[in-house]
Structure formats: C-alpha cells, structure tokens
Amino acid sequence: MDAIVPFDAVDPKRRLSSVLEPDERRAFAGAMLADVLDALAETAASTRVVATAPIDLDVPVAVDDRPLTVAVNDALAGGDLPTAVVMADLPLVTAAALDRLFAAEGDVVLVPGVGGGTNAVVVRDGAFHVDYHGCSIRDHRRIAAEAGLSTATVDSFGISLDVDEPADLAEVVLHGRGVAASWLGDHGVAVTTDDDGRVGVDRTPRD
C-alpha cells in the first residue's frame, strides 16, 4: 500500500488561533504529522508527504502549493493503486487502526472525520477522485457511487478525530500518547471540566 499524507507547512490549523500563536500552530501541526508518520511507519505502507512548502522529514516529500484537492488528485494520478490518503492532523491514529483501514475491502474505503470531513481514504480504482471542499464525506460517497465503485467505511475514533478546533485538543490531551500530546503538555495546554461535565482546554502560562 502506498500512502500520501498532505501537509500544510505554511499556515496550518487557523482555527486554533485562539489558543496557539502562528509559530506554535506550525510546530503543533508538525507534531501531529510526526504522530501520523510514526503510525504509518509501523505498517507496511510506503509513505510520501505532499507539502505546501519544503519540510525536512524521514520520508519522501513532494512540494505542491496548490489547493489540497488538486494536489492530492495529482499525486493519486501520478502513483500506483491502491493508495491511501491520510490526513496529517490525526494525533490519535494508531498502526492498528491503519492496518484495519488497509485491510478493508472495497474500491474506495472511507474514514469520516468528525464534522463531515474525510480523514482517510483508500483508493483502489482510478475512476475515483477526491474533493475535500465542504462536507467531503458526502461528496466522496457520491463520487464513488456515480462511478459505480464499491465503498466501505472503517470505524476508528483514532482516525476520525482530526484536530481543527480548540475543543479537539482536549481529546489529544486525554488520549494521545505521541508527539502532539507531549507538545501540548509541554506548552501548558490542559483539560478543564465545567459544571455540566463538558471538557475544554485551558492554557497555563509557563515560567
């Protein structure tokens, strides 16, 4: 299995701006990418990163600053099938979950993200293309159906939990064991609980 991980190396995770400064957002995005690459390295996948700017990694990096959908479709067209596309902001992903993803049968195997996204997809048929704009999981199901392709879904919280909003950071603090969780701990991001039992995150200034 080939795997592509698209990565915004320039201005990632803008919705975290209320909690993290721009340089911190870049560092944290890199920490999440490291967790994804660590998990992929434990699988049999051959991984490459498609980044919007040069970045130094242990896997091959192609630089492509076009929009995500265009860059991924171009990378899919230029490689072999099957290929998996795995988002870079999945700090709870595990090799076990990825192995379940890679083993699932179907022309197109999808893992939704919380909030309507598509956090991972395995493409086994060139008639499929990605479209990450809007509520992409619906579009991906429709694209596969219109091309007459079979689809499957893999049930994994670790893959479905992408980090977009500050509330998502609480999940990383609570459940993460990798680079991103350590980064949050090192930068004073901790879980809070309100009177209704809802969790959030707060940040304590460092000395």
Next chain:
Amino acid sequence: MDAIVPFDAVDPKRRLSSVLEPDERRAFAGAMLADVLDALAETAASTRVVATAPIDLDVPVAVDDRPLTVAVNDALAGGDLPTAVVMADLPLVTAAALDRLFAAEGDVVLVPGVGGGTNAVVVRDGAFHVDYHGCSIRDHRRIAAEAGLSTATVDSFGISLDVDEPADLAEVVLHGRGVAASWLGDHGVAVTTDDDGRVGVDRTPRD
C-alpha cells in the same frame, strides 16, 4: 457477556433543548436507545436496561431513579461478570464494534466518549466501579490502576460518538442508518455547511 444499558426515560438530552422540544427529546432518546438495543441484539450479549422510569422494551427493564453512577454500580454488583455497560445515546454503534469491544482482553475495557466521557466499559473484575461524574474516562483509568487492574481501549468512532450537543446530530444525519437517523430525517433535521466547511444542523418546519 451481560450488557447493561442505562437510560434516562424522564428528561433526557437537555443540551439538545435548542433544537428539540421536551417530548421530542424523549422520543429521540428512545430512537437512539432502539439503535443501541438493535446492535446489541446482533451480538451474543444478554442485555438489560436500567431506566429511570418504566418503559416498554423487548429486553428486561429494571427501574432505578437514582443517579447514573449509583444505579450502574448497583446493577454491576447484582449481576455476573463480565458485564458491559453501554450508554444509550450511541446511534452510530454497530454489532461489529460491540463484538470488538467484547473480544478485547483486559480486566477493564474502556471506550471513551467524545468530550471525556466513557461510552462503554467491559468489567471483568469486581474491584472496579464506575464513576460517571465529570471527565469519567480519566477517573475510570485511575480507578482501574488503583485496583491493580489491566485496562484496554477499543478504537471505534461508532461507540465514541455519543449525542449530547446539537453539533453531534450532524454526525447522526451523515452516518446513521438506524432509527435515530430516520427520526431526525422525519423531523426536518438536516446538515448545513458554513463557509469554512464546518457542519451543523438546521431544522426545517414541517408542513
């Protein structure tokens, strides 16, 4: 495997009040419970419901109007082990996910809920007890550790997605195939997408 499903039959899902009227919240909670019971019925589990008020179901119902933690611990103490405790508000749960839960090894097997809760637990040792107040997944890990019990976690979006907030309804509309998803469709709850690609739900008045 015995399974207990605790259910608030009186005033469930208060955080959905902005979208659903009180009688609708009760009906929708019943629809989610039906999905959980349907999934459990496809497994080998022997299921009973612990409800805060009498309710007519195809499985045995015990009425216990005490707080959730007290009622579940009492039900655990009065039954055999292993016993699973599965929340009633998991409309994306599948029999396949539950079978993975039941097959996972460990004195205590946990499935976190989004936002720090504990959506399912398998208890194989009477030294464990539940405590659903606050960020319960942390407390359950601590309770198990203090009792010297081994723990495991099962990775399932279908179990981890409990419905508390209106935004959670979008996940049910997008991914649900059961009674709760049908109920939302019948009551005009549909997914919306804003300019940033964030999904939410809107409700169209019926004729």
